[in-house]
Amino acid sequence: MAVKIAPSILSADFVNLERDLQRIANADLVHVDVMDNHFVPNLTLGLPIVQRIVEVSPVPVDVHLMIEDADRWAPEFARAGASSVTFHAEATQAPVRLARELRSLGARAGVGLRPASPVEPFLDLLPELDMVLVMTVEPGFGGQSFIEGMLPKIRRTRQAIAQAGTGTWLQVDGGISRSTIARVAQAGADVFVAGSAVYGADDVAAEIDALRTLGSTIQA
């Protein structure tokens, strides 16, 4: 299974965003956290900035919507050119309709789960989903420590994906670093979001390669 590293620009320098996007040109995706101060107690950026990121990013743009009313807004991010759009299970009324709409707009459709949200209601929906995001911290802020208790949820999700044969990506987000990525990969994740570990490193590109190697070694 090929692992993917998706640096989160939440830890980038927003005044030098284009420079910080170029610094992660060896990543597989760039993870863009959209927060509305309602779904989470933080406010980041919105559609116009995502549109510009799509234009200048050297890698595909993976949008993570931590916003209410995902049914209304998620398709706009697909129209803006995001390669994947993840909405939260807790913020949609109609996940299947929304996932189908995102796919029809040419984006990969992802569903995100807060740490306390069970994955089980979504396992029968895997054929409708390109990605499941298991949050490994409470969403809202970078730099938090990894919640070890999420490992069983990651394992159950990987088993269900294997059983369904859908090839759905299994993304993890929060507290991913050199010291956690190996056991998260072992549990079955294949897309790793990392903010502070990547942008806090002296050599950002080398950190991305190191994380990819650590994740891949365990999966081989």
Ligand SMILES: O=C(CO)[C@@H](O)[C@H](O)COP(=O)(O)O
């Ligand atoms: O969505 C979020 C936080 O809600 C993340 O994408 C963070 O940006 C990850 O940061 P680190 O835990 O890797 O520092």
